[in-house]
Amino acid sequence: MKRVAxxxxxxxxxxxxxxxxxxxxxxxxxxxxxxxxxxxxxVTGSHGINVxxxxxxxxxxxxxRNSLPDAVIVxxxxxxxVNVSESRRALVLINEMFKAGKLVCAICAAPAVVLSRxxxxxxxxxxxxxGMENHSEESKKYAALHEENVPFVVDGNLIxxxxxxxxxxxxxxxxxxxxxxxxxxxIAKTAVQR
Numbered sequence: 591m592k593r594v595a596x597x598x599x600x601x602x603x604x605x606x607x608x609x610x611x612x613x614x615x616x617x618x619x620x621x622x623x624x625x626x627x628x629x630x631x632x633v634t635g636s637h638g639i640n641v642x643x644x645x646x647x648x649x650x651x652x653x654x655r656n657s658l659p660d661a662v663i664v665x666x667x668x669x670x671x672v673n674v675s676e677s678r679r680a681l682v683l684i685n686e687m688f689k690a691g692k693l694v695c696a697i698c699a700a701p702a703v704v705l706s707r708x709x710x711x712x713x714x715x716x717x718x719x720x721g722m723e724n725h726s727e728e729s730k731k732y733a734a735l736h737e738e739n740v741p742f743v744v745d746g747n748l749i750x751x752x753x754x755x756x757x758x759x760x761x762x763x764x765x766x767x768x769x770x771x772x773x774x775x776x777i778a779k780t781a782v783q784r
Contacts, residue, residue, distance in 0.1 A: 591618065591619065591620050592614075592617075592618070592619040592620070592660045592661070592768050592769070593619070593620045593621075593622070593659035593660050593661075594610075594614055594619050594620070594621045594622070594659055594660060594661045594662070594663060594764075594768070595621075595622050595624050595650065595659050595661070595662045595663070595683075596610065596611055596621060596622065596623050596624060596662075596663045596664075596665065597624050597626050597647075597662065597663070597664050597665075597674050597680055597683075597684075598623055598624065598625055598626065598633045598641065598643055598665070598670070598674075599625070599626045599627045599633065599669075599670045599671075599673030599674045599677070600627055600633055600634050600669070600670065600673055601634070601635070601636045601667050601668055601669040601670035601671075601672075601673055602633065602635050602636060602665045602666075602667045602670035602671075602674075603635065603636050603665050603666045603667030603670065603697075603698055603753075603754060604635040604636070604637055604639045604641075604667075605754040605757045606665035606666050606667065606697045606698055606751075606753070606754055606757045606760070607623075607635070607641075607663075607665035607667075608641075609757040609758055609760070609761045610663050610665075610695070610757070610760065610761040610764055611623065612761075613758075613761040613762060613764075613765050613777055613781070614761070614764065614765060614768070616777050616780070616781075617765045617768070617769050617773050617774075617777060618769075619660075619768065619769075622644045622645055622650060622659075623641065623643040623644045623645075624643060624644070624645055624646070624647055624650045625643035625645070625646045625647065626646075626647045626673070626674050626677045626679075626680045627673055627677070628646070629646050629648065630646065631643040631644070631645065631646055635667065635670070636667040636668060636669075636670060647677065647679055647680060647683075648679070651679060651683065658686065658687050658690055658692055659687070659692065660692060660693060660768060661687075661692060661693035661694070661695060661764065661768055662683065662684055662687050662692070662693070662694055662695065663695045663696070663697075663764070664684070664694075664695070664696040664697075664700040664704050664705070665696075665697055665698065665700060666696070666697050666698020666699040666700045666703075666718075666719060666753065667698065667699065668699055670699075671698070671699040671700045671702075671703035671704055672703055674700070674703075674704050675703050675704045675707050680704075681704070681707055681708050684704070684705070684708050684710060685708045685709055685710070688708070688709065688710045688747065688748070689709075691747055692747065693747050693748075693749065693764070693767060693768065694710055694747060694748050694749075695748075695749040695750070695751075695760070695764055696718075696749075696750050696751075697718075697750065697751040697752070697753065697756070697757065697760050698718065698719045698722075698751070698752065698753045698754070699718065699719050699722050699725070700718070701716050701717065701718040701722075701750040702718045702719070702722035702723055702725045702726070702729035703722065703725055703726070703729070705750075706725075706726065706728035706729040706731070706732060707728055710748060711732040711735070711748075712732075713735070714732075714735060714745045714746065714748050715735050715736075715737055715743050715745040716732065716735060716736060716737070716743055716745065716748065716750040717736060717737045717738065717740055717742065717743045717750050717751065717752055718736070718750060718752065719752055719753045720738070720752070720753075723736040740752075741756040741759045741760070742756060742759055742760050742763050744763065744767070749763055749764060749767065751763075758783065762774050762777070762778060762783075765777060
């Protein structure tokens, strides 16, 4: 069974977090909503939607027992992306997964705000919410490989996407990458995607 961690912090973008969770669970993945901020599992999205995560980050890391999940997803949203970027343990997990060849996925502000604080964007093509590529000195270092006007970018084991309006395409690309095109097509059919 494919295992996926979705990193949440207060201020996360709800559509970007929960669309991949829904489609990945339909595909048969074991998806863990991981609260990165405190020992609490309660997380509030950027539009005031309260979510109870499956587990907090410390407990999740302890449960891994040196066995990384197949993918990590970092939704955007503000200040959610900033809050995830301030979690040293979340950044270490993302780096470890990337170096191990696991799938690293980020959308909206998260590529610029979170991934720019790791080694993930080095030499990689990526995209993010319009204008966020210049968010900070860290993100500006990677701006040369930033791509605009595409719903998502896949570069090796990195998938990045632009924002809430591209969340469904982002989620389906993750499903296709972790499983296969047939699984992705079946989900698209049963979800009555446009």
